[in-house]
Amino acid sequence: MKRYEPQILEPRWQKQWEQTAAHQTEETTEKPKFYALEMFPYPSGEGLHMGHVRNYSIGDVVARFKRMNGYRVIHPMGADAFGLPAENAAIHRGVNPREWTESNMERIREEQARLGISYDWDRYVGTCLPDYYHFTQWLFLLFYERGLAYRKKAAVNWCPDCATVLANEQVEDGQCWRCGSEVEKKELEQWFLRITDYADALLEGLEQLPQWPEKVKAMQRNWIGRSQGAAITFTIPELNDEPVSVFTTRPDTLYGVTYLVLAPEHPLVSKLIQGKESEGAIQAFTEAMAKESELSRTGSDVEKVGHFTGAYAKHPLTGESIPIWVANYVLMDYGTGAVMGVPAHDERDFIFAHKYDLPIRQVIQSQEGEEDDGQGAFVDDGLLINSGPFDGMGNREAIQAIAAHLESQEKGGATVSYRLRDWLFSRQRYWGCPIPILYCDDCGVVPVPKEDLPVRLPEDVVFDGKSNPLTTSDSFATTTCPSCGGSARRETDTMDTFIDSSWYFLRYVDPHNQTVPFAKEKADRWMPVDFYIGGVEHAVLHLLYSRFVTKVLHDADMLEAEEPFRHYFPQGMVLKDGSKMSKSKGNVVSPREIIDRYGADTARLFILFAAPPDRELEWSDSGVEGSYRFLTRVWRMVQNHNSLFENQPLPQQSDAAAKELNRLVHQTVKKATVDMDERYQFNTAISGIMELVNGIYAYPEEADRGTLAQAIETVIVLLAPFAPHISAELWQDIGKSDSVHDQPWPAYDEAALVLDEVEIAVQINGKVRHKATVPTGADREAIEAQVMAEEKVRQLVDGKTVRKVIVIPGKLVNIVAK
Structure with missing residues (x-):
């Protein structure tokens, strides 16, 4: 009997698929389109892990299934290749990040090919390659032309030793994750993208995504954080009535304000404390808060700490003097960086007021007229008291009434606030997309002309870990102004790498276009992505930024789609010994080891069979062996019945056993079809195929041979999306000259499911x-x-x-x- 040797047959089929361009995208066809996409990997030195294998296997099953069901499928892959890890590796190894990254990209492509994933490799994109970042720069200029890219001073996390801005997640216990130095807050000129201009569109768009998990949509809603309320302007007499704006969702409690709180970073703080007794203590407090994370300042179990500035604000309606404090729980990044303290009707304010012996003034009482007992904040609805002309009004009604009154007095009014902030876009790093901006003493800020793109990363840089390498390259930093011909300097900041993954799915539809990022007719042919697979850890920023970029390009008439991903499917993590696989925990299983020992089909089958794809999967060596044994069993089943297909008889269902096997075939086809097309429960589809194999093994020797042949053929076709190599081999073994992957997905007959x-x-x-x-x-x-x-x-x-x-x-x- 011919032996099952995946180490021999799998490379052979992979080579054949490559030579025949078997997975090339059909562009001109009347078939319905289907865009299957997995999140592309970061090409780290560690290569792929089993979480990647799960992601790619899910996407490949969907892509292959859709092709067999008559769709023209685009299924591309690339590499998210810019970023700080590559720069760190370059510093550590003394090489250019390009060399390190490109070698990793090639290795990962080889590993993906070994898995038998049906990618159209002609569409491969690497975000660090000039033909890709050329158009990332092109898109930046589009944003700039539309007023969506701007530069301003902002407080950032600054590492003095690395001389770079750090994202919040790169600050660990107030220290730089790379060198361990204490991180400072520093005011720097930075580039931003106006994502806040699209806050409402991003919220409204979520309602058009019924195939997104509700938990993911809730995460995006919370991140955007739309709040209906009022802006209220207090003034500071000692600063010539300088205004202080606060945002509140509860203007009905305005008459209960007994103090204001500013964020320690608020620009008015230094003015308010200058020359006062509080100056030294508040300066030290501000410096300490600059090193704290958001969570360590605002968590529900964090003690609320504050200092009185010695200054007072004037209440906009009563004229009362209100003490101004600074406190840890107010952040400059949220609202206006100033909040009004209403301790009688807010639990946090109540705790703070009790701690610092601040007045508590009740302005809402229950509908029954009972006043609060003073043991806590009264947060229920009720009637206004101690509120001047608004006494006796229901507090819900008073929200609109007081907001309208403030507007009539030009002291505020109804408004909407968002938690979302504009996208801080610039990074002081080398290994990122250069920002195509020049600075000329005569002309000011000058965009690089599109015909001069790409602005390429230079090679003559110093990687010493002490500064932005781009500032060390004279050939890069010094140039000529395209407007006046005078000397100019280049922007040495690079773009946040989130931009690279915010449009790559659009480049895939037209990857070789040298004029524009993509042609509109091609984008409209394929977008939106029909099935997008990736980890839920990307559910907020990556997906939000991708949605933002897509909406901007839609408004620029570059594509019809307003949302990038019709269906987002977050696959579950792969665990080992109860923990997520990671090198630090020593529990990583390499796909190479599994493929070398059992073959790619076994790796794919196990990862798809062991758990529902949206649930966590616990790694099991015995489970891998079980998947291998099943494939070996299918192999033996086909080899044992090869002679059936020499002169394949027609199925007759002439006996009870044949009728039962025929019913099982149609039952399995129906189950697999529903599980894959509607439920995406690949594990139960595989389970059904296993039951059909059991039925074939139990089939009597004397029963109808045509029915048996049909059942074996059906098993091979059903197994093809899951285990493409063995299916291709077995299809050939039963005498078929075409490809199993070009076969139509089997249809089932409801009548055949009915028992006699x-x-x-x-x-x-x-x-x-x-x-x-x-x-x-x-x-x-x-x-x-x-x-x-x-x-x-x-x-x-x-x-x-x-x-x-x-x-x-x-x-x-x-x-x-x-």
């Missing part, structure tokens, strides 16, 4: 005493006649009088006899 006979229970006085097999669809009279005529039933009722016979067709017969 059904087993029913026979009860005597309510107790089951016998089982009878009756024709499917027989009426009550026929069932009763058959059951009462059976020898076993006659013996059970012998000597008794049958009073009544109750028949439930297809289920049971109950005989009442005394």
Whole structure:
């Protein structure tokens, strides 16, 4: 018998698929389109892990299934290749990040090819390659032209040793994750993208995404954080009535304000404390808060700490002097960096007021007229008191009334606030997309002309870990102004790498275009992505930025789609010993090891069978071995029946066994179709195929051979999306000259699922005493006649009088006899 040797047959099929361009995208066809996409990997030195294998296997099953169901499928892949890890590796190894990254990209492509994933490799993109970042720069200029890219001073996390801005997640306990130095807050000129201009569009767009998990949509809504409320302007007499704006969702409590709180970073703080007794303590407090994370300042269990500035604000409606404090729980990044303290009606304010002995003034009482007992904040609805002309008004009604009154007095008014902030876009790093901006002493900020793109990363840089390498390259930093011909300097910041993954799915549709990022007709042909697979850890920023970029390009008339991903599917993590696989925990399983030992089909089958794809999967060596044994069993099944296909007989279903196997075939096809097309439960689809294989092994030698041949052929076709190599080999082994992957997905016949006979229970006085097999669809009279005529039933009722016979067709017969 021919042996199953995946280490030999898998590379052979992979080579054949490559030589015949088997997975090339069909562009000109009348078939319906399907865009299958997995999140592309970061090409780290560690290569792929089993989480990647799960992601790619899910996407490949969907892509192959859709092709077999008559769709023209685009299924591309690339590399998210810019970023700080590559720069760190370059510093550590003393090489240019390009060399390190490109070698990793090639290795990962080889590993993906070994998995047998049906990618159209002609569409491969690497975000660090000039032909890609050329158009990332092109898109930046589009944003700049549309007023969506701007530069301003902003407080950033600054590492003085690395001389770079750090994202919040790169600050660990107030220290730089790379060198361990204490991180400072520093005001720097930075580039931003106006994502806040699209806050409402991003919220409204979520309602058009029924195939997104609700938890992911909730995460995006929370990140955008839309709040309806009022802006209220207090003034500071000692600073010539300088305004302080606060945002609140509860303007109905305005008369209960007894203090204001500013974020330590608020620009007014230094003015308010200058020369006062509080100056030294508040400066030290501000410096300490600059090193704290958002969570360590605002968590519900974090102690609220503050200092009185010694200054007062004027209440906009009462004229009362309100003390101004600074506190840890107010952040400059949220709202206006100033909040009004209403301790009688807010639990946090109540705790803070009690701690620092600040006044508590109740302005809402219950509908029954009962005042609060003073033991906590009153947060229920009620009637206004101590609120001047608004006394007696319901507080919900007062929200609009007080906002309108503030607007009439030009001291505020109804407004909407967002938690979302504009996208801080610039990074002081080398290994990122250069920002195509020049600075000229005469012309000011000058965009690089599009015909001069790409602005390439230079090679003559110093990687010493102490500064932005781009500032060390004279050939890069010094240039000529395209407007006046005078000397100019280049922007040495690079773009946040989130931009690279915010449009790559659009480049895939037209990857070789040298004029524009993509042609509109091609984008409209393929977008939006129909099935997008990736980890839920990317559910907020990556997906939000991708949605933002897509909406901007839609508004620029570059594509019809307003949303990038019709269906987002977050796959579950792969765990080992109860923890997520990671090198630090020593529990990583390399796909190379599994492929070398068992083959790629086994790796794919296990990762798809072991758990529902959206749930966590616990790694199991025995489970991998079980998947290998199943494939070996399928192999033996086909080899043992090869002779059937030499002159393949037509199925006859001429005997009971053939009818039962035929029913099992159609049942399996239906189950696999529903599980894959509607439920995306690949594990149960595989389970159904396993049951069909069991049925084939149990099939009698003397039963109809044509039905058996049809069942074996069906197994091979159903298995093809999951285990593409062995399926291709077995299809060839049974004498087929075409590809199993070009076969139409099997159809099922509902009529074939109906049993000719059904087993029913026979009860005597309510107790089951016998089982009878009756024709499917027989009426009550026929069932009763058959059951009462059976020898076993006659013996059970012998000597008794049958009073009544109750028949439930297809289920049971109950005989009442005394």
